[in-house]
Every structure is written in structure tokens, then in C-alpha cells.
Amino acid sequence: MDIKKTITIVKIGGNIIDDVSELKQFLSDFSKIEGAKVLVHGGGKSATKMAKSIGLVPQMIDGRRITDAAMLKVVVMIYAGQINKDIVAQLQANNTNAMGFSGADGNLIQSEKRNHPTIDYGFVGDVQGVNTPLLETLISNGIVPVFCAITHDKQGQLLNTNADTIASELAIALSEVFEVTLNYCFEKPGVLFDADDNSSVIENINPELYAKLKAEKAIHSGMIPKLDNCFNSLSKGVQKIKIGHHRMLQDKTEIYTNIEL
Amino acid sequence: MDIKKTITIVKIGGNIIDDVSELKQFLSDFSKIEGAKVLVHGGGKSATKMAKSIGLVPQMIDGRRITDAAMLKVVVMIYAGQINKDIVAQLQANNTNAMGFSGADGNLIQSEKRNHPTIDYGFVGDVQGVNTPLLETLISNGIVPVFCAITHDKQGQLLNTNADTIASELAIALSEVFEVTLNYCFEKPGVLFDADDNSSVIENINPELYAKLKAEKAIHSGMIPKLDNCFNSLSKGVQKIKIGHHRMLQDKTEIYTNIEL
Structure with missing residues (x-):
């Protein structure tokens, strides 16, 4: 039997990026994860701050941010x-041989400009494909x-x-060659029954429970695309997905949401 | 006899970066260079423009720019x-499998903060070492x-x-495993006898001629660190160095300065 090597993919959201000491702690914890690993990071508030400071006005349509050329x-x-190179330099200081990428680098993630019937999102891309052989070569070189x-x-x-979609697409692509655990880390301890109660973590969620909670409108709307991504990834070969606070990476907490089919 | 493979390193300056159509033409020409290659780019005027637009005042001491934390x-x-990813995306469109790096990525170029007896340059680094094995692995993977x-x-x-120093240090490091040609491309057709006369290109310069021209103050002061870099690189194993307009890369011009020992 062909036993696949394992890989850990971690996606961190803007709340960690925006907190200097939290980010530092996270990067130290991330460095301690054994074996192959990949980090995907969101943007945080710096882009909005920078846009404002140079006089750009955020373009929104139906509550969705539009990425025009200036944005x-x-x-x-x-x-x-700024964010990618800062993270890479900090990981290097933690003796993790990090290398920072956009999807253009090595054509690692190719996308197409979103073509929506009614909304022009601007320069927004939907992932078309991952350059898995090159990514695997990089990973196998440490x-x-x-x-x-x-x-x-x-x-x-x-x-x-x-960024959630990038993490999910990378996880699916890498599941061809690795047993993939995908971790979505954010400021909450997991998917919550009650968005205002951090002790109401759903410890396990499968498609049946998800459908039931959606029907009851018991899932926070911001969580729906995240969970859709998760179930899609699991159905396409990703082994294991967890959603929770980044403390879960070092087993500092046993509470998180486990997504399962 | 062990025959080394060849590699072409090209450094482009700010004038190309600042000119959208010139940069496009250059990247198309660069893509046509056969065999292994590396691009090093300077910054152009965008950083100064951005600094001004967010209210930073350039810090200068003795005519030297100081890089404080904000800068x-x-x-x-x-x-x-902005510049690196734009170049990478354009090269990808030219079917060149470009990957953009800072020295932090893969610890490819490690430096130390400059420690000058009288001037605090701020966050300026002098190159200490190149991660040649990893760089060679990347290049050998296309x-x-x-x-x-x-x-x-x-x-x-x-x-x-x-950026000139980065190009030079990469050339020296890669000369252990490749026959290296290093091309410094800028807006002039080469090193000039008379800085105001583009037809006065010095076609060949060696250390003797360089010493003579320096003694006669016949070399533009801005060219001195560039040439010092060049002779240093040649003495450390770089095979061939040319200085001139980027047209020289495609033999669109036969006029450039050849640096030789």
C-alpha cells in the first residue's frame, strides 16, 4: 500500500495579522508544527488603512467590496x-524555511477574472488551477x-x-500527493451555535447537521461560505478540516470544530 | 573536463521600471534569452512617490538616503x-516561469544591518551570503x-x-556552479567617456584603464560603485560583465561596455 506523507495547511485571518504580538506567537507555534506545512494569510485592515491614507474610497456593491485598479x-x-515578507522574515527567524508567494510566482495559482452577470467585481479572481508538481517540488526541498x-x-x-478559497484549493490540489489537514484559524474557538457565546462551539459538524442548522438559520451568514468551502474540500480528497482559534495548532486547546463528511 | 552550464543575470534600473511600455518591451526581450536566467530589479520612483503621498519626508544625510522604519x-x-509581482505576472504572460523573491524568501540572501561609524543608515543591509544550493535547485527546476x-x-x-550589489553577489555565488554573464542595464548605452555624449561609449574597460580614468576624474561619480562592483565580481569568478542599454540583450545594439580583467 502506498502511504502518503502528511501535510498541514493553516489559513490565518485578518485578526491575527493585525495584532503584532498575537502574530508573533502564532508564527512561533506554526514553526513548531512537524513535517510539511503551508501557510495562507488574509489581509487584515492594513489595505483599507493604506487605501484611505492615499485618498481611495472603498467601492462597495451590495455589501461586496469591488477591487478597482487603484485598490x-x-x-x-x-x-x-508588506504582510507576506514580514511573515516570511519572522518565520525565517524561527528557523522555518519560509518562501512567500502570490499565485503568479511559478504560476502556482492561476485564476480567471470573475465574470458575474450583474456585478462587476473588478480585479477579483476565481481559482482555476494549482501548479501541484512545482509546489510539491518546493515542499520536498524543505x-x-x-x-x-x-x-x-x-x-x-x-x-x-x-484567502479561504486559496487555502481550500491548495488543500484539494495537495491531497493528490499528501494526506492533508486543513486548519482555518480565526478569532473564535470554532463554529458557534450562538455567535455571541464562545462556549457554544459545535465540536463536530457533518453535511446533515449543517443542512439542519442552515434551515434553522442557526449558522452565522459569514460562516456559510467557509463551511461550503470545507465540505467541498472534504468531498474532493482533503483528509481532515478544523476551524478554531490558532491555539488549537499546538493542542493548547482541545476545543475547536471538526468538519467531517 | 567539467563544463559548467551558462546563466545570464540581468539587473535593470529604475528608469525601465518607471516606463510601462519600455518595461513591457524589456520583459519580452528578457523572456527570449535562452537558458537559465535571473532578473534583479531596482525600485524606480514609485517608493518616493508613495512615501510622499502618505506624508513621509525622505531622510537624507550627506546626500545618502536613510531608510527609517516608515520608509x-x-x-x-x-x-x-507592487513592482516584483507586476514583473512576475508579465513574465508569466511571456511563458517565462518567473518566481519573485526578497532575500528573506528561502533565506536566499542574508544580510546584516549596516554599522557605519558616523552615519546611521537605518534599515539598510549589506549582503552576507547567498543560499546557493537552494537557488541552484530552483533554477534547475526551470x-x-x-x-x-x-x-x-x-x-x-x-x-x-x-540592487547592483545584489546582482553582483548573486553572480559571484552562482559562478561556483555556472558560467555567469552579468548584464547591468540602464538608460545609457554604456560607460561613457563624456557623460553628456551617448556616442562616447567605452567599449572595453579593464582595471588599468579604470584606474587611469579615475585619476583623470573622467568617470562619472555615479559609475564608480557600479564599476567597483564589476571588477570585484570578475575577480571572484564571474565570467563576463556588460553595462549598457537593455537593447544589448537581444543584440539589437552592438554598443555596450564590456568589463574585463
């Missing part, structure tokens, strides 16, 4: 430049890839892309 | 983010590394570093 420049600078949420269309256009 | 944030965003002028100290600190 794309800002997110590329902040996500692929590299720890650190992805920001920028991809490209292979025609010279960079595109803003959802 | 470092800006150069990291612009060099490693990757075309694209370096911006940011390095790190392996203690978590990013550092602003001279």
Missing part, C-alpha cells in the same frame, strides 16, 4: 509585499510556502482572491 | 509587492528567479539593499 495596486503592495491572497490570470493580470 | 515599510510594499532589492538579517528584520 488592486494597494492589496498587491500590502498582501504580497520549503514552507506562505501564500498571500493574490493570484494571476497568466495573461499578465494580478487578481485579488479570497 | 522601510514603503520600500518593502513597493519593491517586493524557475527564473526575480529578485527585488530587499534582504533580511535572519532575525526577523527586513533590510533595504542596493
Whole structure:
């Protein structure tokens, strides 16, 4: 029997990025994870702050942020430049051989500009494919890839892309060659029955319970795309998915949400 | 006899970076260079523009730019983010498998914060070492590394570093395993006898001629660190160095300066 090696993928959200000491602690914990690993990071508030400081007005349609050309420049600078390189330098200081990537680098993640019938999202990309052979080569050479949420269309256009989706697509692609555990880390201890009660963590959720909670409107709307992503990833070969606070990575907490089929 | 493979290293300056159509043409030409290759890019005027637009005042001591913490944030965003990812995406569109790096990525270029007896340059790094084995692994996997002028100290600190020096240090490191041709591309057709006369290109310069021209003050002061870098690189194993306009890369011009020992 062909036994696959394991890999841990961790996605961290903006709340960790925005908190210098929390990020430092997280990166130290992440460095201690044994074996192959990948980090995917969101953006935090710096891009919005920078956009405001240079006079850009956030464009929103139906509550969705629109990435126009000026905003794309800002997110590329902040996500692929400032945040990504700061994380890489800190991981290197922790003796983790991190290498920071956008999807354009090595054509690691190719996407296409979103073509929506009624909303022009601007320079937003939906993932089309992952360059798995190159990613595997990097990982097998001891590299720890650190992805920001920028991809490209292979025609010279960079595109803003959802970080949760990037983590999910990387997990699916890598599940061809690895047993993948995907960890979504955020400020809450897991998926909650009651969004205002951190002690109401759903410890296990499967498609049946998910359908039931959705029907009862008992799932916070922000959690729905995250969980859709998770079930999609599990159905496509990802072994294990956890949602919770990043403390779960070092077994500092036993409370988190386990997503299962 | 052990015959080394060849590699071409190209450094481009700010004038190309600042000119959208010139950069596009250059990247198309660069993509046509056969065999292994590496690109090193400077910064251009975007970092200064961005610094001004967020209210930073450039700090200068004795005509030298000082990189304080706020300016470092800006150069990291612009060099490693905006410029580097734009170049990588354009090269990918030209079917060149580019991957963009700061020195922190994969610990490819480690530096130390400059310690000057009288001037505090701020977050400026002098190159200490290149991770040649990893760089060679990437290149042998068909990757075309694209370096911006940011390095790190392996203690978590990013550092602003001279792009000419990065090109030179990469050339020296790679000369252990490759026959290296290093091309410094800028807006002039080469090193000039008369800085105001583009037809006065010095076609060949060796240490004797260089010493003579320096003694006669016939070399533009801005060219001196560049040439010092060149002779240093040649004495440490780099095979061939050319200085000129980027047209020289595609033999569109036969005029450039050849640096020789």
C-alpha cells in the first residue's frame, strides 16, 4: 500500500495579522508544527488603512467590496509585499524555511477574472488551477510556502482572491500527493451555535447537521461560505478540516470544530 | 573536463521600471534569452512617490538616503509587492516561469544591518551570503528567479539593499556552479567617456584603464560603485560583465561596455 506523507495547511485571518504580538506567537507555534506545512494569510485592515491614507474610497456593491485598479495596486503592495515578507522574515527567524508567494510566482495559482452577470467585481479572481508538481517540488526541498491572497490570470493580470478559497484549493490540489489537514484559524474557538457565546462551539459538524442548522438559520451568514468551502474540500480528497482559534495548532486547546463528511 | 552550464543575470534600473511600455518591451526581450536566467530589479520612483503621498519626508544625510522604519515599510510594499509581482505576472504572460523573491524568501540572501561609524543608515543591509544550493535547485527546476532589492538579517528584520550589489553577489555565488554573464542595464548605452555624449561609449574597460580614468576624474561619480562592483565580481569568478542599454540583450545594439580583467 502506498502511504502518503502528511501535510498541514493553516489559513490565518485578518485578526491575527493585525495584532503584532498575537502574530508573533502564532508564527512561533506554526514553526513548531512537524513535517510539511503551508501557510495562507488574509489581509487584515492594513489595505483599507493604506487605501484611505492615499485618498481611495472603498467601492462597495451590495455589501461586496469591488477591487478597482487603484485598490488592486494597494492589496498587491500590502498582501504580497508588506504582510507576506514580514511573515516570511519572522518565520525565517524561527528557523522555518519560509518562501512567500502570490499565485503568479511559478504560476502556482492561476485564476480567471470573475465574470458575474450583474456585478462587476473588478480585479477579483476565481481559482482555476494549482501548479501541484512545482509546489510539491518546493515542499520536498524543505520549503514552507506562505501564500498571500493574490493570484494571476497568466495573461499578465494580478487578481485579488479570497484567502479561504486559496487555502481550500491548495488543500484539494495537495491531497493528490499528501494526506492533508486543513486548519482555518480565526478569532473564535470554532463554529458557534450562538455567535455571541464562545462556549457554544459545535465540536463536530457533518453535511446533515449543517443542512439542519442552515434551515434553522442557526449558522452565522459569514460562516456559510467557509463551511461550503470545507465540505467541498472534504468531498474532493482533503483528509481532515478544523476551524478554531490558532491555539488549537499546538493542542493548547482541545476545543475547536471538526468538519467531517 | 567539467563544463559548467551558462546563466545570464540581468539587473535593470529604475528608469525601465518607471516606463510601462519600455518595461513591457524589456520583459519580452528578457523572456527570449535562452537558458537559465535571473532578473534583479531596482525600485524606480514609485517608493518616493508613495512615501510622499502618505506624508513621509525622505531622510537624507550627506546626500545618502536613510531608510527609517516608515520608509522601510514603503520600500518593502513597493519593491517586493507592487513592482516584483507586476514583473512576475508579465513574465508569466511571456511563458517565462518567473518566481519573485526578497532575500528573506528561502533565506536566499542574508544580510546584516549596516554599522557605519558616523552615519546611521537605518534599515539598510549589506549582503552576507547567498543560499546557493537552494537557488541552484530552483533554477534547475526551470524557475527564473526575480529578485527585488530587499534582504533580511535572519532575525526577523527586513533590510533595504542596493540592487547592483545584489546582482553582483548573486553572480559571484552562482559562478561556483555556472558560467555567469552579468548584464547591468540602464538608460545609457554604456560607460561613457563624456557623460553628456551617448556616442562616447567605452567599449572595453579593464582595471588599468579604470584606474587611469579615475585619476583623470573622467568617470562619472555615479559609475564608480557600479564599476567597483564589476571588477570585484570578475575577480571572484564571474565570467563576463556588460553595462549598457537593455537593447544589448537581444543584440539589437552592438554598443555596450564590456568589463574585463
